[in-house]
Amino acid sequence: MAEVVLRARLAAAGLDGRVIVDSAGTGDWHVGDPMHKGSRAQLAARGYDGSAHRARQFRADWLAERDLILAMDANNLATLQALAADTDTEHRIRLFSRAAGLGEADVPDPYGGDGEEFARVLDMLESGMGNLVDQLRNLLETRAAGR
Numbered sequence: 462m463a464e465v466v467l468r469a470r471l472a473a474a475g476l477d478g479r480v481i482v483d484s485a486g487t488g489d490w491h492v493g494d495p496m497h498k499g500s501r502a503q504l505a506a507r508g509y510d511g512s513a514h515r516a517r518q519f520r521a522d523w524l525a526e527r528d529l530i531l532a533m534d535a536n537n538l539a540t541l542q543a544l545a546a547d548t549d550t551e552h553r554i555r556l557f558s559r560a561a562g563l564g565e566a567d568v569p570d571p572y573g574g575d576g577e578e579f580a581r582v583l584d585m586l587e588s589g590m591g592n593l594v595d596q597l598r599n600l601l602e603t604r605a606a607g608r
Contacts, residue, residue, distance in 0.1 A: 462500045462579075463533065463557065463568075463586050465511045470590045471597070480597055484514070485523075487532075487540040491516040497572055499579040507583065524550040531557040534567035560596070561589025 464484035471480055495501075496514040504511040521544045524530070530553050532538035538556050545551040558566045568585050571578040 462496075462504060462511065462583055463531075465504055465509050465514065466583070466586045466590050467593065469509055470594045474594050474598060476594070476598060476601065479601055483517075485517040485519040487519055487537050489518045492518050497579075499571060499574070499576060500583075502576065503579040503583045507587075519544075524548055524553070527553060529560070530554045531560055533557050534569070558585075558589065560593060562592035563589045 464482055467482050468477075471477055471482065494516045496504075496511045496516075501511045519541065524545050525548070530541060532541050532554065535556070538554065541554045542551055545554060556565065557568055558564055563585065566585070568582060569578070571582045
């Protein structure tokens with residue numbers, strides 16, 4: 462859900478195509494599968510399209526290719542930090558809620574939950590994306606100005 466919401470918010474902010482966004486889990490449970498129907502339903506109810514999404518697993522070689530890696534919860538954060546332990550990339554890994562100005566809260570995985578749980582997660586994502594998009598815009602402006 463986060464990738465879909467972020468892409469939409471970047472497009473609305475005129476930053477479409479200036480930020481590369483992708484999504485991957487730390488486990489291999491659903492690789493290749495479409496987005497969970499509960500996620501797709503909540504996204505569709507709010508005007509988003511999650512139909513193109515396919516699950517992937519994060520690969521360690523991506524660490525050097527990404528400027529920012531956001532983990533949705535503390536367990537995924539720890540897994541990603543462990544992957545980065547012998548590299549100089551650990552500083553690029555952050556908890557989504559912290560980066561999005563939502564404090565230290567985990568974004569729960571609603572898999573197996575009801576529609577209300579998926580809606581609560583989408584609420585969290587939407588509430589933090591404005592802050593995240595503002596930060597990305599500022600970073601792009603700073604880079605463009607050569608600062």
